[in-house]
Amino acid sequence: MSQGESLTFYTYARVDEGRDDRWAYTGIPEIFFYDEDSAREALHELRGDVESDMDDEWPPMQLEKIVTLPISKESIFALLNDGIGAFVKSYEVIEIIE
Incomplete structure (x- = not known):
C-alpha cells in the first residue's frame, strides 16, 4: 500500500439522528466490509435474526x-x-433499512 492512498469501506449503524458524533464509542464494536454487497448482505442477515425473535x-x-484519510504515519497514529x-x-x- 502506497503512502497517501485512501481506502473505502462499508458498515452499518443504527439510525440515530440525535447522536452528535457518529464515531463516538458506544460499547458496540463497528464491523467493516470490503464492499457494499457484503455489508448489505450482513445487514439483511442481522434483520432476519432480529425479526425471528x-x-x-x-x-x-x-x-x-x-x-x-490518505494513509500516512500521522493518520494511522490518529x-x-x-x-x-x-x-x-x-x-x-447509502440506504436506510426500515
Whole structure:
C-alpha cells in the first residue's frame, strides 16, 4: 500500500439522528466490509435474526460508505490514539433499512 492512498469501506449503524458524533464509542464494536454487497448482505442477515425473535423489534439501520484519510504515519497514529472518527475523511448513508 502506497503512502497517501485512501481506502473505502462499508458498515452499518443504527439510525440515530440525535447522536452528535457518529464515531463516538458506544460499547458496540463497528464491523467493516470490503464492499457494499457484503455489508448489505450482513445487514439483511442481522434483520432476519432480529425479526425471528418475537421479543425483538427491528430498529431502522443505515448502510454507510466510508472513505479514510490518505494513509500516512500521522493518520494511522490518529486512528490508534483517537479512534475511527479521526481516520474518516468522509462518509455517506447509502440506504436506510426500515
